[in-house]
Amino acid sequence: MAALRSLVADVEEACAWKRLLGLINMRDYSAHDAAAKLGDDGFSRAVRASALERAERLRLIDDARFGEVFIRSKINAGWGRERIQRELERKGVPAASVPGWPDEFFSDELDYERAYAIASRKVLNGKNDFQKLMRLLASKGYASALAYRVAHDILEAAHASAISRSNCADYVE
Numbered sequence: 001m002a003a004l005r006s007l008v009a010d011v012e013e014a015c016a017w018k019r020l021l022g023l024i025n026m027r028d029y030s031a032h033d034a035a036a037k038l039g040d041d042g043f044s045r046a047v048r049a050s051a052l053e054r055a056e057r058l059r060l061i062d063d064a065r066f067g068e069v070f071i072r073s074k075i076n077a078g079w080g081r082e083r084i085q086r087e088l089e090r091k092g093v094p095a096a097s098v099p100g101w102p103d104e105f106f107s108d109e110l111d112y113e114r115a116y117a118i119a120s121r122k123v124l125n126g127k128n129d130f131q132k133l134m135r136l137l138a139s140k141g142y143a144s145a146l147a148y149r150v151a152h153d154i155l156e157a158a159h160a161s162a163i164s165r166s167n168c169a170d171y172v173e
Contacts (some may be wrong), residue, residue, distance in 0.1 A: 009047075016043045016051040024055070030066045031056065032092020067098035070113075071105050078118050080104050082107045083141020108146075115142045129155055 003162040023037055031052055035064055038048040065086055074084045081102060085095040095101045118140060119133045130151050135148035159166055 012043065012047050013050055016041075016047045017045075017054065020051045020055055021060075024060055028066050028069055029061060030063050030091045030093050031061050034061055063093045064098055067093045067095070068100070071098065071101070075105060075112050075114070078114060078116065078140055080137070080143070080146075081111065081143030082143060083139075086141070104109055111142065112150065115140075115146055116153065119154050124155075124158060129158075 019041055020034060020038060023034060026172055029037070034055070036050050036053055038051065039045075043051075052061060070088060070091070070093075074087070079087075088095050090100070107135070116135055119137055122133060122136055133151035133154060134144075134147050137150060138144065142150075
């Protein structure tokens with residue numbers, strides 16, 4: 001009977017390892033997310049821990065690497081610092097544990113440029129434009145002070161553009 005239990009445990013560990021390899025061959029995972037996936041598949045806590053320990057030892061799962069790649073990809077997707085930090089923590093990776101956080105990834109100037117580029121694509125119709133821009137930038141994870149500044153600047157530029165267009169219309173016959 002003990003031999004059978006040992007065999008079942010070995011098979012379960014082999015299956016968990018195979019499943020984990022399948023997961024990480026598709027994309028990178030944090031240790032927390034990989035453990036959750038294995039748990040969803042019904043593997044016991046001990047078997048999950050064993051598979052994850054092995055994967056971390058072989059550097060197949062590395063939360064620092066995962067965090068860095070996640071941050072860069074979400075910056076490219078237009079996410080702000082706050083949303084990235086929230087999502088990293090939800091994935092079990094404290095942002096502070098990622099080497100270079102936040103200085104290597106963010107600067108006030110680049111944050112402003114990204115937020116401005118996102119907000120300037122928003123179609124404005126003159127009704128609640130400031131609130132629309134603020135909601136858009138807040139949903140992307142930009143700080144409220146930055147969102148305020150960007151929304152103000154975009155509306156000011158739109159107003160200046162409207163004035164110059166109306167002045168030009170005076171000269172057209």
